[in-house]
Amino acid sequence: MGFPLFDLSGRRALITGSSQGIGFALAEGLAAHGASVVLNGRSADKVEAAVVALREKGITVEGSVFDVTSRDSVVEGVARIEETLGPIDILVNNAGMQFRTPLEDFPADKWDLLLATNISSVFYVGQAVAKHMIARGRGKIINIASVQSELARPGIAPYTATKGAVKNLTRGMCADWAKYGLQINAIAPGYFKTPLNQALVDNPEFSTWLEKRTPAARWGNVDELVGSAVFLAGNASSFVNGHTLYVDGGITTSL
Template structure:
């Protein structure tokens, strides 16, 4: 039982992991023994992320492909499995945000949000699951959000995408648990990331957040690592279809 959360010998692909939450999770899984693969569309940014990990004494492979394009995903996953090795853990982290009032929300941005936040989860999840199923094992962790449960002004389409991620997680579990896969989600609250930089920089928003969150503060991305390690490890072998909120209590309180 002492090595219940040891990831040694496993290989993890983290999408959208050149910065923010994805990079923090890659570092966290690597520290717990996993071999990690950094993904992004821009090779220079992925190389910067690998260098940042190397500065911490952590090694990472790279996989450059666009998670929103099926042909690119299929080729990228096939290349990983052929040249690097089988994917044991997938973290579907790639995502984007766009903020404006709903009555003025551009249709093209609405479509882009769904393509980036939901279609990518389906495409990469499907491509990886097709390899995991014959092996009879695998861990898929989707990054949902506090917005899977709650809405705020100016981000209604983002809220819709994260609600979809939560229910897609349940659907993946329903279809794939019988093959030995565990599919769960992590729902972060408000964390200091590049995606939230505009809010972090707003004294008014920060004051509201500190009052609204029982923990009284922003989250640090390293505080997501424990949840990811748990869901990626043997410790969660009978946890399936769940969404684990890491939000300082914001969804527990009015």
């Protein structure tokens, strides 16, 4: 490859929650720059379908089914990848979920589920993978944050809380693990056309509001996150650490 700073050849990337949406797009994008990728999800059928779709494009890909909200499942899943496939050089903590309702009516069980899926998983998978990376003296961790790491909107306060936590956990991971040769950063997407956002995409009132609110005046497309991921996964970002990169069409810059 002619651009060594962005060449991921010989590196293995684990992407959580990657059977669809942003995770799937990032897996395909990292693979296009030379990485072999491992897709993760809780549904064996969805993971297998995603693996088949990428293999049909000639991509080197494997699937690993485990529940990122269960610490035991994560430890076992990561160990299995390291033992059977080889070292995880790049981790993308992408698994996440959303639930929208006014805060005063927000169910406690949905709060617990959001915490487990959006922030506990980042800790569990990050810690399990980092232990192997630390032993090797190198590694890249990319956590998927959000514009909601900075901004709030009615009906999603718990989601906002979890994404704020992802931003600060990224900083904490850097503070603890940079000395071992790891780079830990976050990508904070704005509003992208994904299955998670489909209800909003299909809402003309919301889409009109978003286009007016965003300086770029449109929704993002998931492939527009690939460049940031390749940068943070490769040698180009060797001294970038604890940073949150907003890919949001400018929504966090303007009232």
